[in-house]
Amino acid sequence: MMNRLGNRLGSLAVGASQLTLARPVTRWNPHRYPSWRPSRGIHTHLRTIHTGRSVLGEVPFLLPDVGEGIQTVQIMEWLVKEGDTVTMGDDVCNVQSDKSAVTISVPYDGVVSKLMYEVDDTAVKDKPLMIIDVDGEEGSAVTTPVEETPPISTPPTGTGKDGRILKEDVMNFTQVVSGGKLLATPAVRGMAREEGVDLRTVRGTGEGGRILKEDLLDYIAATPPLYISKTTLSPQPPIHALPEDEVVPIRGIKAVMVRTMTASGQIPQFGYCDEVDMGQLVQLRSSLKDRLLEKGVKFSYMPLILKALSLALLEYPMLNAHVDQECTTITYKADHNIGIAMDTPDGLIVPNVKRVQTKSVFEIAVELNRLQELGMLGKLPPADIVGGTFSLSNIGAVGGTYAKPMILPPEVAIGAFGKVQVLPRFDQSDDLVRAHVMQVSWSADHRVIDGATIARFSNLWKSLLENPASMILDLK
Numbered sequence: 001m002m003n004r005l006g007n008r009l010g011s012l013a014v015g016a017s018q019l020t021l022a023r024p025v026t027r028w029n030p031h032r033y034p035s036w037r038p039s040r041g042i043h044t045h046l047r048t049i050h051t052g053r054s055v056l057g058e059v060p061f062l063l064p065d066v067g068e069g070i071q072t073v074q075i076m077e078w079l080v081k082e083g084d085t086v087t088m089g090d091d092v093c094n095v096q097s098d099k100s101a102v103t104i105s106v107p108y109d110g111v112v113s114k115l116m117y118e119v120d121d122t123a124v125k126d127k128p129l130m131i132i133d134v135d136g137e138e139g140s141a142v143t144t145p146v147e148e149t150p151p152i153s154t155p156p157t158g159t160g161k162d163g164r165i166l167k168e169d170v171m172n173f174t175q176v177v178s179g180g181k182l183l184a185t186p187a188v189r190g191m192a193r194e195e196g197v198d199l200r201t202v203r204g205t206g207e208g209g210r211i212l213k214e215d216l217l218d219y220i221a222a223t224p225p226l227y228i229s230k231t232t233l234s235p236q237p238p239i240h241a242l243p244e245d246e247v248v249p250i251r252g253i254k255a256v257m258v259r260t261m262t263a264s265g266q267i268p269q270f271g272y273c274d275e276v277d278m279g280q281l282v283q284l285r286s287s288l289k290d291r292l293l294e295k296g297v298k299f300s301y302m303p304l305i306l307k308a309l310s311l312a313l314l315e316y317p318m319l320n321a322h323v324d325q326e327c328t329t330i331t332y333k334a335d336h337n338i339g340i341a342m343d344t345p346d347g348l349i350v351p352n353v354k355r356v357q358t359k360s361v362f363e364i365a366v367e368l369n370r371l372q373e374l375g376m377l378g379k380l381p382p383a384d385i386v387g388g389t390f391s392l393s394n395i396g397a398v399g400g401t402y403a404k405p406m407i408l409p410p411e412v413a414i415g416a417f418g419k420v421q422v423l424p425r426f427d428q429s430d431d432l433v434r435a436h437v438m439q440v441s442w443s444a445d446h447r448v449i450d451g452a453t454i455a456r457f458s459n460l461w462k463s464l465l466e467n468p469a470s471m472i473l474d475l476k
C-alpha cells in the first residue's frame, strides 16, 4: 500500500519539498450516479420523445452537462471510433474538466458516423460531440437528450432508518433502459466495466431479463478461469532507465494540478509549523478502535483530528472562508466541509466531509470510511468533492514529518500533518519520556490571515488533540 501510495505521490509531486493538491479530480460516469441525487444540478436527463414518425438516421449527440456549471471539457480519450456500433449506455469518451474526469456514455443505439473532436480538443457543452446513425424501427421512439432540472426521476427506495438511501439501495436501484435492450442498473453496468465483464454474456434473472447485481456476481464467481479483475491486474510500471528523453503532454489530473497550483502560487502564503503530543489521543483511539470495528467502522486518528479542527474553526471562522479571485471579498463559510487529501486509484483527490461541525466523531468516522471506500472504487461523485472549506493532508499516512502544503483556492488555509512517531521528549517535570509526536504544517493566505491568528488557532487545535477529553464539552 505504502509503495503504491509512494509511486502515485511521486508522479504527482511538483517539488521535492512541496505538497500540492489537485482540485477535485475524479472519475465520474453519469450512469453510475443516477439522477435521484438530490442537491446538485449535474445530470443530463434523457427524455423519450415520441415523434409519431420515423426519426431514424443521423442524430447529433450533444455534450451533456457534466455538472458544476462546467461549459467546456478537454477530450482525453475516445473509447469508440467512427463506424463502431454503440448501445445505449456504452462509454464513448473520457473527458476532463477543471473539476473532474468524466466518462460520457451514449443515450442511443446506433453506429458512430462522426466524431466531432480530436483528442485534446476542447468540447463545448450542448454542442455535438458525435453524430450517431440511430437504430430503430419506423415510428419508434428515440431517446433524445434534453436538459431538465433534477431531481425529477424516481429515486431508489431507501431501506435504511427513516427511509434513508443506503449504498445497497443504490446498488440495487434499477434504471430500466428503454427499447427492449440490455437491462441493467447503472451500478451494475459500472461494476461490469470495473470487472471487465461483457454484460451481453450475463443472463439476467430480473424482470424482463434485467441483469441484477446478483447475476453479475454469480457470473463472476462461476467463471474464475476466464475472469480476470482489472484491479488484480493493476500493473506497476516497469522500472527501467529511459533510452532517450521522452516528451509527454501534461493532461488530465496533472493538467488540473497545473492550473490549481498555478492559481495557488499567485497567493502569498506563509507557513506555520508545530508539533503535537498525541499520547492521550493514541490511547483514546486504541480504546475505541476495536468497538467501532465491531460495528464495521474503521477508526483512525482522522475523525478526532477533524473534530478538533472543526471545534477550533468555530473559534476562528476567518480560517473557514473563501476569498474571491481578486481578493476583494471574504465569505465566512457556515459549514465546515473539511477536505481530505486521499490517494485513490484515479489519483490524488480531495473529497470533503460535509458539515463536520454538526457531526459526532462516530459520524465523521463513518463518513470518512464511505469516502475512502468510494475513492478506492473510483466512484467518488462530484458532490463529495466540491464545496470544501478547509483542507487537510495526512502526509504521515505515507511518511515524513513537516511539509509545505499549498492552499486550494478559494480556501484560505490548509494543514498537513506527519506520521505519529515515538520520540524522546521532556515532560513538565523535566523527565525524559517516550512521547507520541506528530508534526503539523499550516499554510495560510497572508492577504487575509496573519501569523498570530494561525498560531492561536493551531494552539487551540493542538490543545484539543493533546487533551481529547476536553472536546467532550463541545461535542454534539
Ligand code: CO6
Residues within 6 Å of the ligand: 005, 009, 012, 013, 018, 019, 020, 021, 299, 300, 301, 302, 340, 341, 342, 343, 344, 348, 368, 372, 393, 394, 395, 396, 397, 398, 405, 406, 416, 417, 418, 419, 420, 421
Ligand atoms: N501517523 C501514524 N499512523 C497513521 C497516520 C499517521 N499520520 N495516518 C494513518 N495512520 C495509521 C492509521 O491509524 C491506521 O492504523 P491501523 O488502523 O492501526 O492500521 C493505518 O495507518 C491506515 O490508516 P488509513 O490511511 O487507512 O486511514 P486514515 O483515516 O488515517 O487516513 C486517508 C485516511 C484518506 C488520509 C488515507 O487513507 C490516505 O489516502 N492517505 C494518503 C494521503 C495522501 O495521499 N495525502 C497526500 C499527501 S501528499 O498532500 C499531499 C498535497 C499532496 C501532494
